[in-house]
Amino acid sequence: MSRDRSNKLLPSVSLAAGGAGGAIEAIVTYPLEFVKTRMQLGTVKTRNPIIIISRVVRTEGLPALYRGFPNVVIGSMGKNAVRFVSFDAIKNVWKDPATGELTPIRSLLAGMSAGVMTSMFVVTPTQRIKTAIIDDGGTERRFRSSLQAARVMYQERGLAVFYDGFGSTTLKSISATAVRMGMYNILKDCQHSRSIPPAATTAFVNGAIAGIVTTYATQPFDTLKTRCQSADGASITQAFRRIVANGGLKMFWSGSVTRLGRTILSGGVLFTVYEQIAAVLDPLLAPR
Template sequence: MNATHRKPNQYESLLAGIIAGGVEGAATYPAEFVKTRAQFTATKGSAVGVIPIIRETLQQRGIRGLYSGAGALIVGNSLKAGTRFLTYDSIKGVFADSNGKMTPGRTVLAGLGAGVVEAIVAVTPSETIKTKLIQDASSTRLYHNMIDGTIGICRTEGFKGIYRGLWPTIMKQGANSAVRFSSYSFLNNALVTYTKPSSGKLNTTLTFVAGAGAGLITVYATMPLDNIKTRMQATGAESRYKNSADCLMKIVRQEGVLRLWGGTTPRLARLMFSGGIVFAVYERLIGVMTAF
């Protein structure tokens, strides 16, 4: 006999999202580190390419080097995922019809809204701190850990220093969540239709597959926004770029349009796994929490 499940309440959505985000962040951080370093390879003297970056980091700092800035991302990822699922489920509750179904357009809007909220609440400060810590790890060390880095950034740049690149982050996260939730919903429904599970829900393996597919689509659709966001959050960005549009034009003019997809390989690896992990963990936790 199949268990009956009710809709998750706000606290359950938040808790499941926080746990899923923390697990995903810790599991995939080395790929995020390499991606961010790869986005700085235009800097003279930096290692270029995924393998050279990994080799250089391991030679200079060991395995711990691949986790530089990890604390900021793991904490931020937990808060981000909790905020994302809480906001998405809340908006979905308003948009869904009497049967709980969502149209593709409303799914996109719900994802967009979740992305904007998570960008303001969690992503911008955690990503700014993470980016500066990774950049700091490849040069003269100014910061020793997440707390020291946060204090140092606020001391030298003020509180606004950890909100550097807010607008490109809002654009990136809004697009990320809109694409990720809508593509996940499409893939999830397609797999349910194809496999016809007796419970009406996918098992953990197929949920991971749907989440990984959503991650793949999200990477290629939003990579330019991710590159602009990273450049705008780097140390000294305020003196190099007037705004996000100026950053975009300088990257294209000075480095070529393909630079907007710089760091795609490690981000692809991370978001495919992260999409699979976060949706699989979230769905399983919600299943346990809402079972009667």
Template sequence: MPAKKENPIHSLIAGTTAGAVEAFVTYPTEFVKTRTQFGGQREGPLAIVRETLRSKGIVGLYSGCSALVVGNATKAGVRFVSYDHFKSLLADKEGKVSAPRSLVAGLGAGMTEAVIAVTPSETIKTKMIDDAKRPNPQYRGLVHGTASIIRQEGFFGIYRGLFPVMMRQGANSAVRFTTYSTLKQFVQGTARPGQQLPSGITFGIGAIAGLVTVYSTQPLDVIKTRMQSLSARQQYRNSFHCGYRILTEEGVLRFWTGTTPRLARLIMSGGIVFTIYENIISVIGGREQE
């Protein structure tokens, strides 16, 4: 039977939609995760939620949300299109992709999305969250915040932390796609040929992929957040210096700060993204016969 491949336009539509929905639904966990990773006094997730709701209301939990929604939609679109492209290049004659090749395809997709979408949106989001906890925040929204960062630091100010973001996204996508595709192939092997997996099964597989991703890439996420904070230029020379200072001054466990809220987000996001993506692809007929 001829293998099926993803139509790039349909893959882009499905990925972008899934990314936007996932970012908005899970944003409060991203807000809390980012706040816990800044330097200084440690704050627990529940304490951050209580303080934010008391001082700014529920809107406060969405500080910097617009940056992540736009960036996540772009990121997800780029991720699925580039992953599908790399996967098609690495597939065997029957159209199947082994776990090691899926890992390479995911790594390539992660690196691509880091440069095109993730670094700018993550930098802006992180600075807006950092700014929001000040008594008198200077950023009035996504457009004003972006313009202010570029005016103060130049265009490359929104690319601060590019290296740890590339490392994190490469590792994220490599682990996430490999786990997802391996589990999906295993489950499909037990189903009838041509049978589409139920949304509940897809959600569960995506959630497991998110769980594995969190624990294996959390140190890179912490370094990324520190390098994108408002005080990064005064504290760290580069990503390696940042990692060294965290290790020697705060201890190795500090690299797993924010694991709980990030775990909550990636379990949900893995399930949401893959479920929405697969369903949209199914509806619009996004896979073609090779």
């Protein structure tokens, strides 16, 4: 049974559905995230993801493709839980009471607000550890696990180390969440206005379309974030200069094709799982 759009989705439902969607999305797409990060760090010479994967498996072993994976699963669950709870809460305040819909501008602003929340509480620290582990895997190999890496990093520089790249990560998170959540909400409103019934296939297509737009709109921020969060860390200015020195402005779109494949897949999986779980949990938890 579909949920009436005029009703508010319970925060507990958003939290559970967003967390589950984030976990499944991370499991399915992590190897592509690994390859994209190596490309952005400039530690590989090719842009062919298959060549990179085969080389990593041959030289570092198959488990290397999942270096930093537990941290990313936790981060993805937390990120999407916070993202959906924040977005739904803001959307419920700004939506039209009669139709339950947002204007396109309000959809984007709600997404931006949710992006700030996710960057502050989840994305920056978890992405910092993940990026450092992947970078380290191609150089010194000091880090054996997410927990051990976090401990070493904390001992060397304290809590501040986990917020290296906070500015660039927040820019990326704001832009990505605004575009992704805003575009998805616009597509859902369009679907609703045309009386298209909700289904897993439409949720997947909407999520995939939102993912395509998000990738190319936000790739420079993603590349800048990755460089800021390398094993040694860097400021936004240092990262910008290194990227330009490595190959000019085109380097800001490094790994975009790989990220596009991951984002299309992750967007489809994430929103499909979210909608399906929310549809099951909302009637069960809604007050009678």
